[in-house]
Amino acid sequence: MKTKGLRTNKINIVTLGCSKNLVDSEVLYTQLKGNGYNVTHEAKKDDANIVVINTCGFIDNAKEESVNTILRYVDAKEAGVVDKVYVTGCLSHRYKDELEVEIPTVDAWFGTNELPRLLKTLKADYKHELVGERLLTTPAHFAYLKIAEGCDRPCSFCAIPLMRGNHVSRSIDELVIEARSLARRGTKELILIAQDLTYYGLDLYKKRNLSELMARLSDVEGIDWIRLQYAYPSGFPLDVLEVMQERPNICKYLDMPLQTGSTELLKIMRRGITREKTEALLETIRAKVPDITLRTTLIVGHPGETEAMFEETYDFVERMQFDRLGVFTYSHEENTHSFTLPDDIPADVKQERADALMDLQQGISYELNQKKVGQTYKTLFDRKEGGYFIGRTEADSPEVDNEVLVPATQYVRVGDFAHIRITEAHEFDLYGEVIA
Numbered sequence: 126m127k128t129k130g131l132r133t134n135k136i137n138i139v140t141l142g143c144s145k146n147l148v149d150s151e152v153l154y155t156q157l158k159g160n161g162y163n164v165t166h167e168a169k170k171d172d173a174n175i176v177v178i179n180t181c182g183f184i185d186n187a188k189e190e191s192v193n194t195i196l197r198y199v200d201a202k203e204a205g206v207v208d209k210v211y212v213t214g215c216l217s218h219r220y221k222d223e224l225e226v227e228i229p230t231v232d233a234w235f236g237t238n239e240l241p242r243l244l245k246t247l248k249a250d251y252k253h254e255l256v257g258e259r260l261l262t263t264p265a266h267f268a269y270l271k272i273a274e275g276c277d278r279p280c281s282f283c284a285i286p287l288m289r290g291n292h293v294s295r296s297i298d299e300l301v302i303e304a305r306s307l308a309r310r311g312t313k314e315l316i317l318i319a320q321d322l323t324y325y326g327l328d329l330y331k332k333r334n335l336s337e338l339m340a341r342l343s344d345v346e347g348i349d350w351i352r353l354q355y356a357y358p359s360g361f362p363l364d365v366l367e368v369m370q371e372r373p374n375i376c377k378y379l380d381m382p383l384q385t386g387s388t389e390l391l392k393i394m395r396r397g398i399t400r401e402k403t404e405a406l407l408e409t410i411r412a413k414v415p416d417i418t419l420r421t422t423l424i425v426g427h428p429g430e431t432e433a434m435f436e437e438t439y440d441f442v443e444r445m446q447f448d449r450l451g452v453f454t455y456s457h458e459e460n461t462h463s464f465t466l467p468d469d470i471p472a473d474v475k476q477e478r479a480d481a482l483m484d485l486q487q488g489i490s491y492e493l494n495q496k497k498v499g500q501t502y503k504t505l506f507d508r509k510e511g512g513y514f515i516g517r518t519e520a521d522s523p524e525v526d527n528e529v530l531v532p533a534t535q536y537v538r539v540g541d542f543a544h545i546r547i548t549e550a551h552e553f554d555l556y557g558e559v560i561a
Contacts, residue, residue: 386441
């Protein structure tokens with residue numbers, strides 16, 4: 126296929142936002158490859174004449190990054206470097222009508238569920254035989270496995286249902302087929318993702334069925350680690366913990382965004398839980414899986430958050446001693462319930478609160494990491510960088526958690542496991558040596 130009779134088309138897919146977006150890009154990448162296209166992901170050279178930008182529209186910073194990326198490629202088009210610019214993903218889904226007017230030189234806009242239309246525009250067929258097959262853009266040894274799309278939760282601040290729709294689970298059989306395919310191609314770690322993992326199965330099986338899915342996936346030969354990200358506290362299915370404890374290849378790791386430690390603010394946020402119930406749940410989780418790693422994320426500066434409410438959250442973090450924690454400052458999102466409330470916390474106060482929580486967590490993380498010195502951990506190595514091989518333990522998810530650094534004078538193979546004795550610990554990094 127030729128463009129203007131001058132050159133063969135090359136397509137570059139640019140992905141912004143979360144791991145769920147990355148999976149969508151990988152599916153598009155696989156379909157285009159299956160159609161025989163020359164396609165790259167996040168090409169280092171600007172030599173593609175067609176660009177597909179998979180955008181994020183979650184919060185203000187992400188929207189700004191998406192718009193800036195679109196403008197960059199629109200400028201490249203106007204300079205004759207790029208022939209076509211297509212935009213898909215959450216920002217495109219949510220703001221398509223406004224963006225078409227503001228950036229008219231984009232060739233076409235697509236929503237989050239319009240892959241067939243995007244492929245048709247690119248003159249590619251949607252190949253049903255490739256469903257469940259996926260070419261990875263991550264290192265081959267780990268892959269994100271998206272088990273559901275959308276969300277049914279009523280959280281006041283969240284725009285995800287506006288962009289991704291209602292919760293739709295993928296079937297266990299389909300997910301097992303995809304896991305086997307990934308394992309055959311060298312994937313050792315599956316990271317289960319969804320807007321809400323714990324809602325999994327309610328639509329298909331009329332019950333929360335995450336535990337059965339975990340058990341079935343843990344039987345897939347070649348999968349050494351299965352990791353859970355994005356669990357919701359309200360209605361948490363406790364049978365998940367039994368499977369986690371019983372199956373050695375399910376990581377004792379749980380990512381559960383809790384948003385705040387104030388019961389009053391949880392009510393305003395429409396989270397369906399109190400701080401007291403949250404603390405009881407965390408105690409149960411730690412009792413059933415004593416060596417579990419708990420990650421959470423919090424929001425500061427939500428409308429109505431008083432200084433007293435923030436102090437409750439600060440105290441909550443101090444007492445709960447989370448292994449991993451991240452903090453977002455509140456973003457006022459159109460068409461959410463929170464948008465009907467005044468955005469009454471100044472930006473500098475939001476940032477001060479975020480900084481205070483991260484300073485607290487830095488100290489907690491340092492103390493917890495000191496206890497790991499002298500211990501030996503099975504570690505999966507992701508890359509070599511500078512003078513170190515860099516890996517992760519069972520307690521660490523890619524890009525967001527601690528890393529283990531081993532001097533490159535000791536040999537480990539990227540993509541493989543090694544047993545590492547920790548020799549030194551900092552707030553967010555561990556240093557170690559290979560145990561033969």
